Amino acid sequence: MIHMTTIGNMLDDTASKYQEKEALVYHERGLRYTFGEFQAICNQAARGFMSLGIQKGENIAIWATNVPEWVISQFATAKMGGVLVTVNTSYRVHELEYLLRQSESTTLLLMDSYRDANYLAMIQEICPELQTCEPGALQSKRLPHLKNVIYLGDEQQPGMFLWSDLLERATWVTEEERNARQAMLSPDDVINMQYTSGTTGFPKGVMLSHVNIVNNAIKVAECQRLGLADKVCIPVPFFHCFGCVMGTLACVATGATMVPVIVFDPGVVLAVVEAERCTALYGVPTMFISELNHPSFAERDLSSLRTGIMAGSLCPIEVMKKVVDQMGIRDITIAYGQTEASPVITQTVPEDSLERKVSTVGRLHAEVEAKIIDPATGDILPPGVQGELCTRGYLVMKGYYNMPEETVKAIDHEGWLHTGDLATVDEEGYYRITGRLKDMIIRGGENIYPREVEEFLYTHPKVLDVQIIGVPDVKYGEQVLACIRVKPHETLSEDEVRDYCEGKIAHYKIPRYIQFVDEYPMTASGKIQKFKLREQALELFGQSNPNQTGTA
Known part of the structure; x- marks a missing residue:
């Protein structure tokens, strides 16, 4: 079944059913929102974005770690029709300028710094006009579309709004006006844009609709058997689909509790899982390796863990065994996909054997088609024969932003997304990823x-x-x-x-x-x-x- 709804309507539906259920927990900050409270803060932030004059379809970039403002902005922009453009936290000046220019973002939310990268210094280098302009009135020579810069901090910055300013400005827009805006939105509208590169070497903005990511989140949750009793620890970054689709959206779709970790640290993850009694844990293999080898691992009570997802990289057998045996995540699932597919194409389920989980990437999600083709001829290949994996269905992106030629290369005239990945499928429908056509x-x-x-x-x-x-x-x-x-x-x-x-x-x-x-x-x-x-x-x-x- 394909759900024809928007992200905002999905949040409202969940909040109406589970007003008092915990929706979002930041253990590190002592911050806790019920679904009712989370819905209210998202509506407030949505009105704040509207007060800046941001229209439906405008691109709003966010450059930050997994801070509370990130997840609030994700749902707030979805409620007022802004397209959330996710920026990799490791980007530097050259990459940031390219993304903001190519995406034609009119608004940027950013934190002060991350590791050794000073975000404020970088945006001021690109836009020296911030030093003298009024907030909301930026006229940048290098980024002509950018008008609003919102600082996710407490200290006033020249030319920028503060997050608190945005929330205060919510009074400028009525709830009726916000509701009317939300009602204008179509499930097929683009609402999220994530940048990924390709053979051209230049990042491309993957345009994802409500239908794309709402349904993928629901399928991801179903494979883990997520429900109201679950609390999902999310240490993977929000700027990837892993964090903001498989993580936050999957939780809101099912009423599970989001438990983000602001910046990945294995000791913090273990402490949060123990303290909050998380039932699910996400990560790439290197994260799980770091947690298993952390000095505090043996002391932690992780008995609440049941499920989760390991994805994003190659999965060593020994690591998987330790995750099951030592961390106790007996229902861990493996997912495979790519951003252009919203992102998950195949996933294992709890009932799959350990051998299936370590040697395959599972079977197709419901409502998803796939085929293995000969890259040279396009002919469909039989089970067990390696070829390029192609997929079709609700999950295929709307295209690359302002790159029609690249879009045509990726999605053929029959709607098949060519992943560029080499794979085989067995008689029972389990896929194995065997290599890459491209050299990613x-x-x-x-x-x-x-x-x-x-x-x-x-x-x-x-x-x-x-x-x-x-x-x-x-x-x-x-x-x-x-x-x-x-x-x-x-x-x-x-x-x-x-x-x-x-x-x-x-x-x-x-x-x-x-x-x-x-x-x-x-x-x-x-x-x-x-x-x-x-x-x-x-x-x-x-x-x-x-x-x-x-x-x-």
Whole structure:
């Protein structure tokens, strides 16, 4: 069954049934909202956004960790028709400017900093006009669409609204006006935009509708058997579908309690699970590995845990066994998908055997079609034969924002989304992800697109040529290797390359390994053979992990 509803209506429906049930708990901050209270704060923030003159369909970017304002903004924008544009917390100046410009965002919400990245300094570098403009009246030379910047902090910043200002401005708009706006929205409207890269190397805005992500959240919840009694610990970032679809939306769809962790820290996750008696835990394999190996692990009472999702990267068998045996998450599920598919295509269920959970990515969600095709001919392949996985149904994105040519490459004329992933399916409908047509690297759940890193490193004055490939890694799944040809009569060191990257591209994209080469293996027609570079790299840096399976 496909649910034809909006995110705002879904929240209202859940809140009407379970007014006093806990909806959102921030253990670290002592913050707790019932569904009634959460609905009220989301409505207030929605009126605040409307008071800024933001219209239905305008893009509102948010750049922050899993703070309370993030999840409130997610539902508030969905109620007033703003499209939430999620910004990776690891982005630096170059990436942020590109995203804000390409998305044509009119509003940006941001926190002060994250790790070693000063968000305020970066937006002020891009928009020096903030120093002299009134809040809401930004006229940026580099970002002509951006008008409003909202600071998720307590100290007044030049040219910016505070979050408290937004909530106070809610009185400028009546609840009747907000209700009328919510009633205007269609389930097929785009309401969420997440940036992902591809073969072009330039991030693309994946446009997702209410129907896309509401229904995917419901299916994800069903596979875990989530219900009113469940409390879901969400340490995965909200800016990914893992956090804001499989996490927050799945909880609101079922009446489960959202228990976010603001920034992933294994000790904090363990403490929150114990204190709040969480029944479900999400994470990429590296997160589970960190939790299992944390000094406090043996002391923690995790007996409340029942289910959860491991996704986002390769899943080692031994890790899965420990998650089941030592953490007690007997009903853990594995999910596979991609942002363009809202995101989950296949998922295991509690009844699946451990062998199924570690060797496959489960079966198709209900209401989802898939086929394995020969990439060269497009012919459908029989069970057990490797080919490209394609999917069709409610879950396929509306397209890439302002990139019609890229959209046509991804979604064919029959509505099939071509994932670019190689897979097989067995006679019982279980899928295995066996490789990638494209050379995407998945490091600890983060997608890294070689062309994007290559384009950046080409800007180094000493780099003649560069090829980025993935090398297997036990902890992170894959690491980035840069094979660099240096310009004649120049010398370049590994430290120089990494120093050049620091502060300019996200930390997880900075090459872990650097190899200086005189030439690349080439085909007769002059194309670089990346697979040969990868084989050479395996001998030098990698260690194969045969007992792994790909996940979302």
